[in-house]
Amino acid sequence: MSYSTKVIDHYENPRNVGSFGKDEEGIATGMVGAPACGDVMKLQLKVGKNGIIEDAKFKTYGCGSAIASSSLVTEWVKGKTLDQALDIKNTQIAEELALPPVKIHCSILAEDAIKAAVADYKKKHAE
Amino acid sequence: MLKLPIYLDYSATTPVDPRVADRMIPWLVEKFGNPASRSHAFGWEAEKAVEEAREQVAALVNADPKEIIWTSGATESNNLAIKGAANFYAGTKGKHIVTVATEHKAVLDTVKELERQGFEATYIEPQPNGLITVDQFKAALRKDTVVASVMAVNNEIGVIQPIAELGEIARANGTIFHVDAAQATGKMPLDLAKLKVDLMSFSAHKTYGPKGIGALYVRRKPRIRLEAQMHGGGHERGMRSGTLPTHQIVGMGEAFRIAREEMATENERIRMLRDRLLKGVQDIEETYVNGDLDHRVPHNLNVSFNFVEGESLLMAIKDIAVSSGSACTSASLEPSYVLRALGRSDELAHSSIRFTLGRFTTEEEIDFTIKLLHDKLGKLRELSPLWEMYKDGIDLNTVQWAAH
Numbered sequence: 001m002s003y004s005t006k007v008i009d010h011y012e013n014p015r016n017v018g019s020f021g022k023d024e025e026g027i028a029t030g031m032v033g034a035p036a037c038g039d040v041m042k043l044q045l046k047v048g049k050n051g052i053i054e055d056a057k058f059k060t061y062g063c064g065s066a067i068a069s070s071s072l073v074t075e076w077v078k079g080k081t082l083d084q085a086l087d088i089k090n091t092q093i094a095e096e097l098a099l100p101p102v103k104i105h106c107s108i109l110a111e112d113a114i115k116a117a118v119a120d121y122k123k124k125h126a127e
Numbered sequence: 128m129l130k131l132p133i134y135l136d137y138s139a140t141t142p143v144d145p146r147v148a149d150r151m152i153p154w155l156v157e158k159f160g161n162p163a164s165r166s167h168a169f170g171w172e173a174e175k176a177v178e179e180a181r182e183q184v185a186a187l188v189n190a191d192p193k194e195i196i197w198t199s200g201a202t203e204s205n206n207l208a209i210k211g212a213a214n215f216y217a218g219t220k221g222k223h224i225v226t227v228a229t230e231h232k233a234v235l236d237t238v239k240e241l242e243r244q245g246f247e248a249t250y251i252e253p254q255p256n257g258l259i260t261v262d263q264f265k266a267a268l269r270k271d272t273v274v275a276s277v278m279a280v281n282n283e284i285g286v287i288q289p290i291a292e293l294g295e296i297a298r299a300n301g302t303i304f305h306v307d308a309a310q311a312t313g314k315m316p317l318d319l320a321k322l323k324v325d326l327m328s329f330s331a332h333k334t335y336g337p338k339g340i341g342a343l344y345v346r347r348k349p350r351i352r353l354e355a356q357m358h359g360g361g362h363e364r365g366m367r368s369g370t371l372p373t374h375q376i377v378g379m380g381e382a383f384r385i386a387r388e389e390m391a392t393e394n395e396r397i398r399m400l401r402d403r404l405l406k407g408v409q410d411i412e413e414t415y416v417n418g419d420l421d422h423r424v425p426h427n428l429n430v431s432f433n434f435v436e437g438e439s440l441l442m443a444i445k446d447i448a449v450s451s452g453s454a455c456t457s458a459s460l461e462p463s464y465v466l467r468a469l470g471r472s473d474e475l476a477h478s479s480i481r482f483t484l485g486r487f488t489t490e491e492e493i494d495f496t497i498k499l500l501h502d503k504l505g506k507l508r509e510l511s512p513l514w515e516m517y518k519d520g521i522d523l524n525t526v527q528w529a530a531h
Contacts, residue, residue: 003442011442017510034528035513036473038436038462042512059512063438067510 003064004098010068015075018057020044026054028124030116033109039066043113045077045085047121053077053085058113065103069093069110082118133447133492137333137426137485138282138310143378144335144486150381151337154374162371163362173373180380184329184342187312187383190319193347196363197371200341201309202233204328205276207343207367209237211353212303212326213246213274220301221271224248227259227278227288228468234276234307246273255470256419257286264293272302279311279327283452283465283481284418285427287315294323303351309333309341313386314394314424319344325351331375335486336382340375343367397484398425400493404482407497411504413517417452417466417479426484431466431475432500434514435507440480443503447496452479474513474523 003011019042020027026047033040039062046055056074060067072093077085093099093107134142143151154176162177164170178192185192198204213224226238228250238248249267251259259277268275275297277288290306297304305326311317313334319327327344331337345351345366359368405428408414413433429452432440437451452463462476471479482496508514513523 008442011439014510019515031512032529035477035523036528038438038473038477040512040528042515059510059515061434061511061513062436064442066436067439 006097007064007068007099010071010097011064014058014067014071016055016057016071017059019059020046020055020057026121028117028121030113030118030120032112032116033062033066035061038062039106039109041066041070041109041113043070043073043110043117045082045117045121047082051081053080053082062106062109063103065097065099065106066109068097069099069106070113072096073110073114077114082121085114086118088114129491129495131446133495135482135484135488135492135496136448136450137488138285138481138483139450140332140338141335141485142487143332143337144382144385146385147336147378147381151374151378154377158373160373162373163360173371176373177371177376180376183380183384183387187387188308188317188319188327188329188344189321190344191347194319194344196343196345196366197376198341198343198367199339200332201231201307201328201330202341203367204330204341204343205231205233205305205307206237207353207356208305208326208328208345209234209274209276210241210356211366212305212351213241214354215352216273216303217246220273221269222246223269223272225251225264225267225272225275225302227251227253227276229253229257229281229283229465230276230278231282231307231309234278238276252468256422257281257284257417257465257469258419258422259288259293261289261292261296265296268296268300268302270300272300274303274305276305276307278307278309279317280308280314280424281418281465282310283463284429284469285310285424285483286418287311287422287424289422290324291322297325298323310424312383313390314426316390319346326353331379331382334382334386337375337378340372340379342379393486394425397486397488400484400488400490401425401428401482403490404428404484404493404497407493408500411501415471415475417469417471417475428482428484429479430482431471431479432504433475433478434511434517435504436477437462437479439507440478440503443507444496444499446499449483450481452476452481 028045042059048054058070060070090107090111160169160173162173181192309330325346329342331340415431417429466476
């Protein structure tokens with residue numbers, strides 16, 4: 001499998017790796033995928049009082065494309081509102097990283113991770 | 128100086144030994160005759176070379192040269208052996224086939240094809256160490272079992288099946304016993320004068336010979352007959368038609384001659400390197416060896432590094448050429464069926480790396496590999512949410528995953 005230079009760049013220098021402290025304010029977590037399928041993504045968003053995503057962190061178990069997709073997403077969501085973040089589509093991720101057809105599921109998983117994190121935020125702030 | 132990348136994938140293929148390549152070259156331009164040409168010296172010298180090579184291949188496994196049939200490789204040998212014997216003897220013996228779930232696809236797909244043609248098949252599930260037991264084999268055989276096929280050495284995990292014992296049982300049952308020995312030649316002694324094996328498949332390129340050539344051993348006493356799968360000029364006593372590729376055959380003969388003469392010392396050296404690698408990775412937390420370590424060829428180490436996905440690990444260690452049991456590259460996302468058959472969890476199967484060492488592997492290369500693995504695994508585990516959960520004391524089996 002040959003990777004695009006962008007995938008390799010994100011894989012070798014992943015952006016925003018890590019987790020937020022367990023009792024930090026405004027944290028939403030989305031965990032998608034399954035070990036059985038060979039990929040699990042954890043995306044965390046730090047949402048300010050104004051509803052803007054101030055920071056994002058990820059951890060991913062998966063192939064290079066899965067790591068690159070989630071790394072890219074942490075860059076893209078920063079500065080966006082939750083609704084704007086939801087507008088990020090897997091096709092944009094796949095296009096940006098030049099993912100081959102067999103790796104499209106990695107971009108879908110990254111989109112799902114955003115959705116899951118936003119849903120987690122809305123659940124926590126439903127009141 | 129260390130030359131990168133380092134090749135540790137000798138079970139995928141081996142380089143042609145330079146001594147083998149030297150022997151092959153004259154048979155391309157100068158001595159190009161067709162071994163089947165009986166009317167002139169070009170043919171005679173080619174035929175002589177082919178027969179010498181046949182003796183060399185037979186000698187490695189203590190067989191009679193007349194029992195060796197040239198094929199294009201182990202895949203063709205497996206097809207010819209299993210289909211050829213099943214079709215020939217189905218009428219007299221029956222239409223049941225026994226094999227093992229961890230066989231190479233060249234065997235499994237051949238048996239599947241026979242199932243489509245009306246045969247029945249039993250796939251023995253190995254023990255967690257990758258081996259099948261004599262009792263399992265006995266239980267699988269039926270009165271109408273026409274062919275049983277069990278590999279000598281597994282290509283992924285390197286375990287050695289008890290083919291001597293299995294052969295006795297198959298013979299007593301009147302079942303034709305086929306052994307895929309593609310991964311065994313030059314790695315372990317094979318004595319067909321003693322083994323109750325009726326058909327055995329060989330490949331040249333796993334043993335420092337060229338690609339595109341292999342052989343099938345077909346026992347003469349008692350005589351085993353096959354229905355040809357390739358029809359034509361009646362070469363190889365009608366069992367496999369097609370002009371013999373003299374240079375390939377000469378290469379396979381020389382490769383097997385070298386294997387016979389050097390395997391004892393070579394395997395000791397490779398075993399030491401393999402054990403050095405094993406020792407070097409064993410202190411990495413959550414590392415599991417796949418397959419039995421005692422009943423195993425000396426050059427194979429298959430390890431799962433838990434919580435790190437195999438393909439991303441391959442990317443991280445791109446200075447070494449190895450293969451992974453993860454199948455993230457394929458559309459199916461199914462990890463290695465061999466590791467799954469051993470009862471390994473999906474994540475351990477996805478996290479496996481196969482290291483296979485060989486004739487040209489050095490101690491320096493192994494030490495480099497050990498250091499690289501230590502460096503990169505730490506980095507990838509920092510990236511892994513599963514590692515984080517494990518470190519937080521969460522049992523991953525209790526997590527409700529959203530499979531996709």
